[in-house]
Amino acid sequence: MRLLEEKIKTDGTIISDQVLKVDSFLNHQIDPVLMKEIGKEFALRFANEGVTKIVTIESSGIAPAVMAGLYMDIPVVFARKRKSLTLIDDLLTASVHSFTKNETNEISISKKYITEEDRILIIDDFLANGQAALGLVDIVQQSGAAVIGIGIVIEKSFQQGAEILASQGIRVESLARIASLAEGKVEFLNEK
């Protein structure tokens, strides 16, 4: 997605050869117009698939997911990483491992909001090691719903997540695919 790639080049900051900071428009400050364009793009790529609902995870997945839900005219459910005041129903849960923190966390979605009739589009902001995406796939599969595909805003193609998902036969649509963050510059896959 050209607009997104341009935004990454002008407003993204490379923190290390593993980490791209996009706090100015996606992860802390949010650019609503860009989110709308991202939502529209996901809606285009997953049109005609009979998607009934979008599943994402708090917090950075919410804005892109809600915009996609608006264009597709379907509800959006976000997985919780921690207990909340009203998250008290029967829960579908999955474990998500963090390599950086070397810890495993549980994520949850109420059974009420994904049923076996659903056709689910998973959306998240980053695809890196893929643990969060795999956790969301696990939850959707537990409910009996179909995983139609995964929409990712920024994929770090040099990390394992994209490959793991592809090897599971899951369709992944990433709006920006980063081949490398080495030597202080962002190199997209299509530039190679």
Added chain:
Amino acid sequence: MRLLEEKIKTDGTIISDQVLKVDSFLNHQIDPVLMKEIGKEFALRFANEGVTKIVTIESSGIAPAVMAGLYMDIPVVFARKRKSLTLIDDLLTASVHSFTKNETNEISISKKYITEEDRILIIDDFLANGQAALGLVDIVQQSGAAVIGIGIVIEKSFQQGAEILASQGIRVESLARIASLAEGKVEFLNEK
């Protein structure tokens, strides 16, 4: 806001005489079309105020805030309740006390995203004890920016938050104002 009140009556669940559960359209599952209408309503109420940016707090404030930001064509910043991978800049922080959990937490926003030139609209999903709203006001004031007002989706008028903010001279626009959750029914302020 009539549409919101109707949604609360049909899809809200009263958990106790203190707590209204709206997980089916606001706090876990999100109704994007409703969020868009909520965003439009906030944009209308705070039009012509020269608002430059919206400040909210993860997670449930994000969807309403992003829709308001879309209508007002301004950026949205969400306060973090916990460290994140890229939240490493100089931070503005505030303490937020939880009466239920009897604990105090720190919320943060990077100094980069609120400066003294800004005119800030704060948006959040619920106004109850007001601690989160007060924390956001504190952060905005630390930056030197002006607090133009606070937009709340659901205000529980029987709790102290609304009154505390009013007593500080802060303009609060709540789209639904609940006078009571007693006896298993939602009573809005304008129904009394």
